[in-house]
Amino acid sequence: MLYMLDTADLEAIRHCNEFYPLAGVTTNPSIISKQKTDFWPLVEEIRAIIGPDKMLHVQTTQKQADGIVAEAKLLKERLGGNFYIKIPICEEGLKATMMLKEAGIPVTMTAIFTPAQALIAAKAGADFVAPYVNRLDNILSDGVSVVDDIVQLFNAHGIKTRVLAASFKNAEQVHKCALCGCHSVTITGDIMKTLISHPMVDTALANFDKDWKRAYGDKKILDF
Numbered sequence: 001m002l003y004m005l006d007t008a009d010l011e012a013i014r015h016c017n018e019f020y021p022l023a024g025v026t027t028n029p030s031i032i033s034k035q036k037t038d039f040w041p042l043v044e045e046i047r048a049i050i051g052p053d054k055m056l057h058v059q060t061t062q063k064q065a066d067g068i069v070a071e072a073k074l075l076k077e078r079l080g081g082n083f084y085i086k087i088p089i090c091e092e093g094l095k096a097t098m099m100l101k102e103a104g105i106p107v108t109m110t111a112i113f114t115p116a117q118a119l120i121a122a123k124a125g126a127d128f129v130a131p132y133v134n135r136l137d138n139i140l141s142d143g144v145s146v147v148d149d150i151v152q153l154f155n156a157h158g159i160k161t162r163v164l165a166a167s168f169k170n171a172e173q174v175h176k177c178a179l180c181g182c183h184s185v186t187i188t189g190d191i192m193k194t195l196i197s198h199p200m201v202d203t204a205l206a207n208f209d210k211d212w213k214r215a216y217g218d219k220k221i222l223d224f
């Protein structure tokens, strides 16, 4: 399981990069525009924070295959490292994906809502497909079961494309994706923290501290 951060908030990225086993960062036009700042300094700073080895997924703003390919090449050239171009599923996007395979630039096909879309994206050469879990839940569909179907479909057809589940409202959705064998998720910093939080941890730590202090006061192991 790979955990990525779905944000362009630099503080959240710095924090999660330091404290969590972060595999990369994903963005989209809505996420970028939320920061209300210039595009290049923002994405270059994200790359500087996570370094060249972690994945950085940036979404195209173009609609035609030639434009998508041009944008992907420019982004790859300027951001370097482990870079993925995110392309929404559509005919031009599929064409661009096939062209980018030739050019050696990895693709994450995004805005996936059905297993059929995911399968065609994979056949076009997408390295990741990104189904939107919570947006499906919001329309009385079942986001986790769509993720589950895609995972089963890829396994049944021996497809190497990985599932990058996205659009989460809570940690339960994320964990259910993990249970069905989903390869990766992209989540907010808040959900990342919720995944490791439990009230019993706080109680256990408080008791350890109390017992130690009763015996040794403020001394630490390093002080003996």
Ligand code: G3P
Pocket: 006, 026, 027, 028, 132, 134, 135, 166, 167, 168, 186
């Ligand atoms: O990056 C796409 C996906 O994460 C969108 O999430 O929360 O806007 O539905 P959300």
